[in-house]
Amino acid sequence: xxxxxxxxxxxxxxxxxxxxxxxxxxxxxxxxxxxxxxxxxxxxxxxxxxxxxxxxxxxxxxxxxxxxxxxxxxxxxxxxxxxxxxxxxxxxxxxxxxxxxxxxxxxxxxxxxxxxxxxxxxxxxxxxxxxxxxxxxxxxxxxxxxxxxxxxxxxxxxxxxxxxxxxxxxxxxxxxxxxxxxxxxxxxxxxxxxxxxxxxxxxxxxxxxxxxxxxxxxxxxxxxxxxxxxxxxxxxxxxxxxxxxxxxxxxxxxxxxxxxxxxxxxxxxxxxxxxxxxxxxxxxxxxxxxxxxxxxxxxxxxxxxxxxxxxxxxxxxxxxxxxxxxxxxxxxxxxxxxxxxxxxxxxxxxxxxxxxxxxxxxxxxxxxxxxxxxxxxxxxxxxxxxxxxxxxxxxxxxxxxxxxxxxxxxxxxxxxxxxxxxxxxxxxxxxxxxxxxxxxxxxxxxxxxxxxxxxxxxxxxxxxxxxxxxxxxxxxxxxxxxxxxxxxxxxxxxxxxxxxxxxxxxxxxxxxxxxxxxxxxxxxxxxxx
Amino acid sequence: xxxxxxxxxxxxxxxxxxxxxxxxxxxxxxxxxxxxxxxxxxxxxxxxxxxxxxxxxxxxxxxxxxxxxxxxxxxxxxxxxxxxxxxxxxxxxxxxxxxxxxxxxxxxxxxxxxxxxxxxxxxxxxxxxxxxxxxxxxxxxxxxxxxxxxxxxxxxxxxxxxxxxxxxxxxxxxxxxxxxxxxxxxxxxxxxxxxxxxxxxxxxxxxxxxxxxxxxxxxxxxxxxxxxxxxxxxxxxxxxxxxxxxxxxxxxxxxxxxxxxxxxxxxxxxxxxxxxxxxxxxxxxxxxxxxxxxxxxxxxxxxxxxxxxxxxxxxxxxxxxxxxxxxxxxxxxxxxxxxxxxxxxxxxxxxxxxxxxxxxxxxx
Numbered sequence: 001x002x003x004x005x006x007x008x009x010x011x012x013x014x015x016x017x018x019x020x021x022x023x024x025x026x027x028x029x030x031x032x033x034x035x036x037x038x039x040x041x042x043x044x045x046x047x048x049x050x051x052x053x054x055x056x057x058x059x060x061x062x063x064x065x066x067x068x069x070x071x072x073x074x075x076x077x078x079x080x081x082x083x084x085x086x087x088x089x090x091x092x093x094x095x096x097x098x099x100x101x102x103x104x105x106x107x108x109x110x111x112x113x114x115x116x117x118x119x120x121x122x123x124x125x126x127x128x129x130x131x132x133x134x135x136x137x138x139x140x141x142x143x144x145x146x147x148x149x150x151x152x153x154x155x156x157x158x159x160x161x162x163x164x165x166x167x168x169x170x171x172x173x174x175x176x177x178x179x180x181x182x183x184x185x186x187x188x189x190x191x192x193x194x195x196x197x198x199x200x201x202x203x204x205x206x207x208x209x210x211x212x213x214x215x216x217x218x219x220x221x222x223x224x225x226x227x228x229x230x231x232x233x234x235x236x237x238x239x240x241x242x243x244x245x246x247x248x249x250x251x252x253x254x255x256x257x258x259x260x261x262x263x264x265x266x267x268x269x270x271x272x273x274x275x276x277x278x279x280x281x282x283x284x285x286x287x288x289x290x291x292x293x294x295x296x297x298x299x300x301x302x303x304x305x306x307x308x309x310x311x312x313x314x315x316x317x318x319x320x321x322x323x324x325x326x327x328x329x330x331x332x333x334x335x336x337x338x339x340x341x342x343x344x345x346x347x348x349x350x351x352x353x354x355x356x357x358x359x360x361x362x363x364x365x366x367x368x369x370x371x372x373x374x375x376x377x378x379x380x381x382x383x384x385x386x387x388x389x390x391x392x393x394x395x396x397x398x399x400x401x402x403x404x405x406x407x408x409x410x411x412x413x414x415x416x417x418x419x420x421x422x423x424x425x426x427x428x429x430x431x432x433x434x435x436x437x438x439x440x441x442x443x444x445x446x447x448x449x450x451x452x453x454x455x456x457x458x459x460x461x462x463x464x465x466x467x468x469x470x471x472x473x474x475x476x477x478x479x480x481x482x483x484x485x486x487x488x489x490x491x492x493x494x495x496x497x498x499x500x501x502x503x504x505x506x507x508x509x510x511x512x513x514x515x516x517x518x519x520x521x522x523x524x525x526x527x528x529x
Numbered sequence: 530x531x532x533x534x535x536x537x538x539x540x541x542x543x544x545x546x547x548x549x550x551x552x553x554x555x556x557x558x559x560x561x562x563x564x565x566x567x568x569x570x571x572x573x574x575x576x577x578x579x580x581x582x583x584x585x586x587x588x589x590x591x592x593x594x595x596x597x598x599x600x601x602x603x604x605x606x607x608x609x610x611x612x613x614x615x616x617x618x619x620x621x622x623x624x625x626x627x628x629x630x631x632x633x634x635x636x637x638x639x640x641x642x643x644x645x646x647x648x649x650x651x652x653x654x655x656x657x658x659x660x661x662x663x664x665x666x667x668x669x670x671x672x673x674x675x676x677x678x679x680x681x682x683x684x685x686x687x688x689x690x691x692x693x694x695x696x697x698x699x700x701x702x703x704x705x706x707x708x709x710x711x712x713x714x715x716x717x718x719x720x721x722x723x724x725x726x727x728x729x730x731x732x733x734x735x736x737x738x739x740x741x742x743x744x745x746x747x748x749x750x751x752x753x754x755x756x757x758x759x760x761x762x763x764x765x766x767x768x769x770x771x772x773x774x775x776x777x778x779x780x781x782x783x784x785x786x787x788x789x790x791x792x793x794x795x796x797x798x799x800x801x802x803x804x805x806x807x808x809x810x811x812x813x814x815x816x817x818x819x820x821x822x823x824x825x826x827x828x829x830x831x832x833x834x835x836x837x838x839x840x841x842x843x844x845x846x847x848x849x850x851x852x853x854x855x856x857x858x859x860x861x862x863x864x865x866x867x868x869x870x871x872x873x874x875x876x877x878x879x880x881x882x883x884x885x886x887x888x889x890x891x892x893x
Contacts, residue, residue, distance in 0.1 A: 006694055192540035199547060229764065499543035508550025515555065516700040 001047040003202075003259045004210050006518055012047075016040040017266055021190040030188055034159045037267065041164035045128065052127045056162065059097065063137040064157050066090035070144035071151045087145040091138055098134045101126055106334035129168040131331055133161055135298055140175045142302055149176065156182050165263035169256055171274040172294040177480055178269060187268045196499050197476050198265035203507050204469045205258025206514045213252035214517075216459055219452040220244030220393075227406075228399040234414020238406030240452065245393050246386050247459040250279065253292070258469045261479050273470055273479040279385070279463045282377040284348040285356075287385060293481070295331075299324050314357060321353070322346035332392070337400060341392040348384055466495075473497045559697045567704035568676060570696050576712040580719055581677065581704065585631050585638075589645070589681035591725045592627065599627040600652045603728070604639045605659030607632045608792045608840060610730035612847035617657055620855035624655055628728030632678055635765070636660070636772035637670040643776055645684040647783055655786045658776065660769075660814070662791055662824050663798055666806055667761050669768040676701065735837050736844075743834040752839040755797045763806030770813050777818045788854060789814075790821035793846060793866070796831045797839040799824070804886045808879050815875040821854050822870045825882050828863035 001008045016036075023032055046053040069086050070076075078086075105121045112119055140157075143149055152160075152175070160179050161167075181187055223241025227233060233241070257274035264271045278291035288296045307320040322343070329342015369377060387404065394400035405411065470478055471492055497503055564575045569582030592599065601624040603612055614626030631638050639658060646653050671678045676699060682692040710716040721732045739746045747753055773789075780787040791811070794802075807824075814820055829835055835846050852860035853867035870878055 006691065006698070010694075192537055192544055196540045196543045196547075199544065225764075229762075499539045501542070501546055504543045504546035505550055508547045508554070511547075511551045512554040512558070515551075515698055516558065518698070 001044055003256070003263070004206055004514075004518060006515075009515070009518070012040075012044065013263070020267055024188050024190045028188070030182060031155065033188060034155050034182060037164075038155065038159045038162055041159070041162040041167060044164040045162070045167060048128055049125065052125075055097075055127055056133070057158075059094070059133070059137065060158050060161050061154075062093065063090060063141060063161075064152075064154055067140055067144045067157070068151045070141065071149050083145055087141055090141045094134050094138055094141075098130055100124070101130055103330075103334045132170045132172055133167060135172050135295075135331075136161060136175070139172075139298060139302055143174070143176065152179055163264070163269070165260045165267075165269075166271055169253075169260070170292075170294055171257055171260060171272050172298050173271050177272060181269050189268075191268055193476075193499075194265050194268050197473060197478055198262045198267075200497060200503070200507050201262030201265060201469060201473060201478055202259050203262075203511045203514065204472070205255045205260075205262055207510050208251045208255030208258065208469070210255075210514050210517050212459055212462070213248050213250075213255060216244050216248045216251075216452075216455055219456065220248055224393055224395070224399070224403070227402040228395040230398070230402065232411040233403060233406030234412050235406060235409045236414045238403050240456065242386050242390050242403065242407060243456050243460065244452070246279075246389050247456065247463060249389060249393075250275075250463060251459065254468070265478065270477075270480050272481045275468065276470065277463070277468045279382060280378075281381055282374050283381055284345065284352045284384065287381060288345075288349070295328070299328050303327065314354070317353065318350040321349045325349060337391050337394055337397060340397065340400075341388050344384075344388045344391065348388075467492050555698065558700060561705060562697045562699060565705050565708050567699075567701050567708055568696060570693065576708055578708075578712050578718055580708040580711050582723065583677060583679070584723060585678055585684075586681050587723075587725050588627075588629055588631075588728055589683055591728075592629075592651070593649075593683065596649075596651065599625045601626040601655035601657070602642075602646065602653065603628040603630060603657045603659075604634070604642060605630050605792070606634045606661040606664055607730070608661050608794075608842065609659040609847070611732070611841065611844045612657075612851075613729055613844060614727050616848060616851055617655075620851060620857065621655055626655070626657070630728065630730075633664060633668070633671065634661075634678075635664055635669045635671070636769040636776070638678075638680065640772040640776050640779075641680055641684050643779060645681075647779065649683065653783065653785050655788065656776075656780060657788045659790055659792045660773070660820070662794055662807060662810065663761050663801060665769040666763045666766050666802065666810060669765040669772075732837055739834065739837075739843070747833040750833070750838050752795075752797055753833045753836075755800075755839065757797065757801045759801060759803050761801045761806075762803045763810055766806065766810050766813070770810070770817065773814065774817045787818065788821075789818050790850065790854065790867075791824040793823040793827070793830050793842055793850070795833075795836050795839040795842070796826060799826060799830060804883065807886075808883055811870065811882070812875055812879060815870050815872050819869060819871040821850075822868050822878070823850055823853075823866060826885050827865040829866045 001012060003009075020033060020036060023036060042053050042057070045056055066086060066089065070083060070090075101124055104124055108119050108121055111117060144151075156179050157175070159182065160173075160175055163178070166173055220241050223233065223237055224245065226237075227241070254275035261271045261274070272294050274292060274294050276290040276293065278287050281287035281290055304320055304324045307323060308316055309320060310317040323346075325342045325346030326339055327342070329338045329340070329345070332338045332341070387407075390403050390407075391397075391400045394403060472495055474492070475496055563571055563573055566573050566576065567580075568586065569579045570586055601614075601617070601621065603609055603614060603617070603626060607630060610628065610630045612628060612630075614628050617626045618624050629642055631642070643653075643656065676696070679692075682689040707716065711718055720734050721730050723730050735746075777787060777789075779785070791814075811822065811824075823829070829842075829846060829849065836842050848860055849862045849866060851857070853862050868878060
C-alpha cells in the first residue's frame with residue numbers, strides 16, 4: 001500500500017488513526033496501543049504480499065531473541081567470545097536473508113557471465129523494505145552487544161521494527177530513538193499539536209511526491225530510455241534528463257521521508273530527520289550529511305567506524321571510505337550501476353577529505369572560502385552528484401556513458417526542433433556553420449520543451465533556494481536530530497508554519513490538489529530497496 | 530531554536546479548519562464528477578448528451594448485461610472502430626460479433642480483453658484482431674492517468690469500488706467543462722457517434738460531407754498533406770509481439786478462430802515508420818501466426834478519399850478488408866490491397882515492401 005494511494009489515505013489511515021486516538025482517549029494502556037499499531041502495520045505490509053508478513057515476523061522474532069541473548073543480564077555476563085559468536089550469528093543470518101532475496105539473481109547473472117554457465121534466475125520477489133528493516137535490526141544487535149542495552153519487551157521491539165510509517169523505506173531509525181518514546185505518557189494521549197504537525201508534514205511530503213517528483217518524471221524517463229536504446233543524445237537533452245532525474249529522486253525520496261515523519265507524528269512518535277536540502281551542499285562531505293541522513297549515519301556508525309574509521313591514518317581512512325560507499329551503493333540495488341555510483345561517491349569523499357587535509361597543511365589555503373569560491377565549490381559538488389545519479393538511474397553502464405557523453409557535448413548542443421527550423425531557415429547560409437557548431441535540430445527523441453525546461457528550473461529553484469519542509473516547521477521540532485540554530489533567516493521567519501487559519505486553508509487546498517492528482521500511478525523510487 | 534507553543538485550542542482549530550477545507554473541496558469534486566459524469570461511468574443522466582464516454586468501461590458494462598448475446602469479437606484500436614460487426618456475420622454464419630475496439634489499444638489491452646472474455650465465460654468462437662502498426666511499434670499498455678483508456682475493473686480484476694472512487698475524485702477540467710457546454714447547447718455535439726449495442730463508431734456528418742464532395746473534404750482535412758519524418762521505431766515491438774503470441778496461444782488452447790490482420794495505415798502514418806523496424810515487426814509477426822497484411826503503400830492507403838483523416842479509414846475500407854480475408858468476389862478490392870503473409874512467403878513479400886518504401890523515399 002503506497003502512502004500516495006486512495007485506499008491508504010481514505011481507508012487505512014483514518015481507521016488506524018481514529019482507533020489509536022480513541023483507544024488513547026479512553027485510557028488504553030501502552031500495551032493496547034502497541035498491539036493495535038503492530039497489527040495495523042502487519043496488515044499494511046500484508047496488503048502487498050501476505051506470505052512475506054511471516055518473513056517479517058520471523059525476522060523480528062529472530063533478532064529479538066538474539067538481542068535478548070546479548071542484552072539480558074545473563075547475556076551480559078557471557079564471555080566475550082560467546083557474545084561475539086551470538087552477534088556474528090545474528091548479523092550473518094540477517095545478511096544471508098537479505099542477500100538471498102536481494103542479490104541471489106545478481107550473483108547468478110555474474111556467475112553466468114564469468115564462467116559461461118547458463119544457470120536460470122530464481123523467481124524471487126523482493127520483500128518490500130527488507131534493506132531498511134534489516135539494517136535497523138542489525139543496528140539493534142550491535143548496540144545490544146556494544147552497549148548492553150536493556151532488553152526490550154517483544155511487543156515494543158516488534159512495534160519499532162514493523163511501525164508502518166517507516167517500515168518500507170525508512171528513515172532508518174535507531175531503537176534507542178524510538179522505543180523509549182513508547183514508554184512516555186505523551187505517546188498514549190491524543191495530542192492536537194502532533195496531529196496538526198503530522199497532517200501538515202504528511203501533506204507537504206505528498207505534495208513533493210505527487211506534484212513535484214511525478215511532475216518531472218515524465219521528462220527524465222524518455223531520455224534515459226533513449227540512452228538505453230543507444231540513441232545519441234545532444235547536450236540539452238542529456239542535461240534535461242539528468243537534471244530531471246536528480247530533482248525527481250530528491251523530491252520523491254525526501255517527500256516520502258516527510259510523509260513517514262508526518263505519519264509517525266500522528267501517532268505521537270518522532271522519527272529522525274532524513275533530508276536537509278542536500279543540493280545546497282558545497283562539498284560532498286556536507287552532501288552526505290544532508291542526503292539520506294539516516295543511512296549515512298548507519299554506515300558511519302556500524303560500518304565505517306567498525307572498519308577503523310579515520311583512526312588508522314589517512315590512507316586507511318580513504319580505503320574505509322571506499323569500502324563503505326561501495327557497499328552503500330550495493331545496498332541500493334543489485335546491479336553494477338549502483339556499485340559504480342557508490343564507488344564514485346567513495347572517490348568524491350576521498351578527494352574531499354584529502355583536499356581538506358591539504359588545505360590545512362598549505363598556508364593560505366585554509367582560510368574560509370570567498371563567495372566566489374563557495375559558488376565554485378557548490379557547482380563542482382552539484383555536477384558531481386548529478387553525474388553520479390546518471391549511473392544510479394541508467395539501466396546499463398553503456399547507457400550511462402551514452403548520457404554522460406551527451407552531457408559533455410559529444411553529440412552537439414541540440415535545440416528544440418521547432419526553434420531550430422525557424423532559425424536556420426531564416427538564417428539561410430548560416431545553417432551549415434551552426435550545424436558545424438553542433439546546433440542541429442534534434443533527433444526523434446523529444447527535447448525538453450519550454451514547459452519541461454521551466455518545470456525543471458522551478459524545481460531547481462525550490463531545491464536550492466527555498467527552505468525545506470523541516471525548516472518550515474522547524475520551530476515545532478517535527479523530527480529528531482534537527483540541527484539547532486540560533487536564529488532563523490528573514491526568509492525562514494517569514495515562511496514559518498503556524499497553526500492558524502491561513503496555513504490550514506493553504507495546506508487544505510494543497511491536499512485537495514494532491515488528491516485530484518493521486519490517480520497518477522507512481523512508485524516510490526526507493527520502493528525497490 | 531526557540532520552540533513555539535501556541536495553545537491547544539489553536540491546534541484544534543487548525544486541524545478542524547484543515548479537515549473542513551479538504552472534505553468540503555472533496556465533496557464538491559465528488560458532486561461535480563457524479564452530476565456531470567465526464568466519462569459516462571455513473572450514468573446519472575443529469576446531462577443527457579454524452580461527450581467522449583469511456584469506451585473501455587461502457588462496452589464491458591454492455592457485455593456484462595448481454596453475456597450470451599455475442600460469441601465473436603473485433604479487437605484493435607479505434608482504427609477498426611468503423612467496422613460494422615454485422616458485416617463479418619455475413620461471412621461467418623452463426624457468429625454474433627461485437628466490436629470491442631478500444632481507443633489507442635495496444636496488444637496489452639487486446640490481450641487483457643481476450644483474457645477477460647475467457648475468464649468470464651463468454652462463448653468466444655472468433656477473434657477478428659487488427660494490429661495497428663504504429664501503435665504496435667511504439668506503445669504498450671497505457672498510462673493509468675489516462676482515464677479515457679482505463680480498462681474496466683472486471684478486465685483488470687481490480688476492486689470496482691476503488692475504480693469508481695478514483696473517478697469521483699478526478700478533476701478532468703476540460704471534459705467537465707466540455708460536457709456542460711455541449712449539454713447547454715453552447716457547443717455542438719461530437720461528430721462521431723458510438724453505438725454501444727454493436728460497439729462500433731459512426732461518423733454520419735463526415736460521411737455525408739465526403740459523399741457530397743470528396744475532393745473538398747480531402748482539401749479541408751489537415752492531416753492528409755503532412756510529410757512527417759520517419760520517427761516511429763520499434764521501441765515496444767517486442768512487448769506487443771509477446772502479447773500477440775500469448776493471444777495466439779490462448780486462442781489455440783480455447784479453440785478460438787483468430788483472424789489476424791494489420792490495418793491499412795494511411796500513407797501519412799506509413800511515412801512515420803522507420804522502415805527497418807516496420808519490416809522486422811512483420812517478419813516476427815509471421816513467426817507467431819499467418820496474417821493478412823493491409824499495411825504499406827497500396828491503392829487504398831494512398832487514396833485520401835477512403836479516410837476520415839490519417840488515423841481512421843472509412844467503413845468502405847473495412848468492407849474491402851473483410852472481402853479480401855473471406856475471398857468475397859462480389860466486393861471490388863484493388864489487387865494490391867491485402868496479402869496473406871505466412872512463414873514461407875514472408876521474406877519475398879518483405880523484399881517487395883522494402884523496395885516500395887525505398888522507391889517512395891527516393892521520390893521524396
